[in-house]
Amino acid sequence: MTTPTLIPYITHLKLGQIPNNTNHMSRHFALLPAAGVGARMGADFPKQYLELAGRPMIWHALRAFETHAAISRIYVVLSAADGYWEGYDWSGFAKLSVLRCGGETRAQSVLNGLEAIADEVAEQDWMLVHDAARPCLSRALLDKLLEAVRDDAVGGILAAPVADTLKREGHGQRIRETVPRQGLWGAQTPQMFRYGLLREALRRAGAEVTDEASAIEHLGLSPLLVESDASNLKVTFPHDLEVAGWWLDRCSK
Numbered sequence: 001m002t003t004p005t006l007i008p009y010i011t012h013l014k015l016g017q018i019p020n021n022t023n024h025m026s027r028h029f030a031l032l033p034a035a036g037v038g039a040r041m042g043a044d045f046p047k048q049y050l051e052l053a054g055r056p057m058i059w060h061a062l063r064a065f066e067t068h069a070a071i072s073r074i075y076v077v078l079s080a081a082d083g084y085w086e087g088y089d090w091s092g093f094a095k096l097s098v099l100r101c102g103g104e105t106r107a108q109s110v111l112n113g114l115e116a117i118a119d120e121v122a123e124q125d126w127m128l129v130h131d132a133a134r135p136c137l138s139r140a141l142l143d144k145l146l147e148a149v150r151d152d153a154v155g156g157i158l159a160a161p162v163a164d165t166l167k168r169e170g171h172g173q174r175i176r177e178t179v180p181r182q183g184l185w186g187a188q189t190p191q192m193f194r195y196g197l198l199r200e201a202l203r204r205a206g207a208e209v210t211d212e213a214s215a216i217e218h219l220g221l222s223p224l225l226v227e228s229d230a231s232n233l234k235v236t237f238p239h240d241l242e243v244a245g246w247w248l249d250r251c252s253k
């Protein structure tokens with residue numbers, strides 16, 4: 001059911017109007033979907049628990065938000081069947097709340113998490129949704145997103161302009177066509193939207209959208225692209241883990 005106050009809000013946004021009082025003391029919350037199984041990684045257990053620089057991979061993404069003063073709380077969405085989380089010491093994370101409401105898809109996990117915190121977050125508070133599989137999020141990139149989106153009426157995402165020439169596959173893994181890359185960006189996370197708008201967008205979009213911005217776009221809105229870089233990679237395939245380790249080592253120097 002659409003929150004009545006949201007319909008005029010969305011209409012305003014579509015007209016390019018920024019409703020007033022949207023930035024009064026809005027807090028910032030992180031939500032990390034971490035209920036995946038890591039099938040493409042091919043490990044014996046979910047990739048968010050693979051060791052990276054001496055810690056479970058998810059530790060690094062959580063740390064980026066725990067150490068940032070602008071973030072009020074961190075919600076991590078786990079599978080109800082996750083038997084790994086309890087095996088680690090999370091006592092160093094004062095802001096952390098665990099939500100065992102993961103869904104069949106990433107979008108469902110995020111929406112389940114948003115529904116679960118409805119009594120703790122206000123409609124106009126900012127949600128920063130970040131993949132647990134992006135362990136190298138730097139303070140500089142997080143600051144850049146927070147600053148760029150802070151007064152934005154819609155919200156925005158970290159993303160990187162596509163550098164490679166893109167090919168669409170045809171039959172037998174052969175090239176069917178080249179896809180023009182002008183104006184193409186690779187979406188990353190965090191993706192930063194106001195709680196009420198994001199929850200409504202995901203309720204309407206269904207479980208198959210692959211990022212939060214897609215759901216916002218389905219409302220007819222255009223999130224801001226905030227330029228990121230290759231350091232904010234998503235650990236998806238086995239070789240990505242070594243690359244992530246290199247970035248973490250480089251950034252720790």
Ligand SMILES: Nc1ccn([C@@H]2O[C@H](COP(=O)(O)OP(=O)(O)OP(=O)(O)O)[C@@H](O)[C@H]2O)c(=O)n1
Pocket residue numbers: 032033034035036037038039040041047048077102103104105106107109110131132133134234235236
């Ligand atoms: N049902 C799901 C699927 C994914 N995720 C989370 O969404 C993030 C990005 O998803 P992805 O990289 O695809 O992780 P997996 O789904 O685990 O990987 P795969 O698709 O290879 O199984 C990850 O932190 C993952 O844990 C989630 O919370 N719930």
Ligand SMILES: C[C@](O)(CO)[C@H](O)COP(=O)(O)O
Pocket residue numbers: 106131186187188189210211212234
């Ligand atoms: C959200 C995301 O990281 C943006 O690129 C991506 O869509 C996640 O996709 P996945 O297949 O769930 O990893």
